[in-house]
Amino acid sequence: MADQTLNAEGLNCPLPIIKAKKALKGMEAGKVLEVRSTDPGSVADFAAFCSQTGNELLSSNTEGNIYLFDIKKN
């Protein structure tokens, strides 16, 4: 279960990433952020974001036209 949820639905590149970074900044290490996005580009972008920042992408799923990401803060 996520500790915090970020609704980035309707936002386009690069806003989901920028808002996710802002949310993660305020969280403690080990906590999980769930991001909800409608931007298809965010699938590749959150993988890249996590590989670059060392935060762990626990899951990347699609529900209808919503993309869901669980990110564990490093």
Next chain:
Amino acid sequence: MADGDFGNAKSMSIIVTKGSLDWAYPPFILGTTAAAMDLEVTMFFTFYGLPLLNKKLDLKMTTLGNPAMKMPMAGMHVAMPNIVSALPGVDRGATTMMKNLFKKKGVASIEDLREAAVESDVRMIACQMTLDLFEMDRKDMIDGIELGGAATYIDVATKSDINLFI
């Protein structure tokens, strides 16, 4: 912030040379995203990119000489012939249309992206020579920027992992 929030030690610099509504996007998108990915980012604003540091932004664009710009319109993609682009009011219309398109597609405004850049400690350098050349005033520009020249940029570039010219 030298070592960032996630301990990423990489860095990026961008030379920003264009200040039209459309061309203002690539440097601010890449700058804010790199900062979000914890890179140390420097943006050097020169020539027509320099007005992007003015407090009050009034960005415009032109369709003139841009055959690749095909706007979605009534289910088609329409490019503007140059002879039409040159007519009075066409640039204003294209600017309004583009701004509406950004809003409809959930794309941030340049004002918002610049704000995000400031918030994430992106280092912004205004080109002193351009400031003199176009008789612009530092007082009209946002707070937190620095003034510098080519040598300042080169110094940054030699220490950056990524250097872009846009």
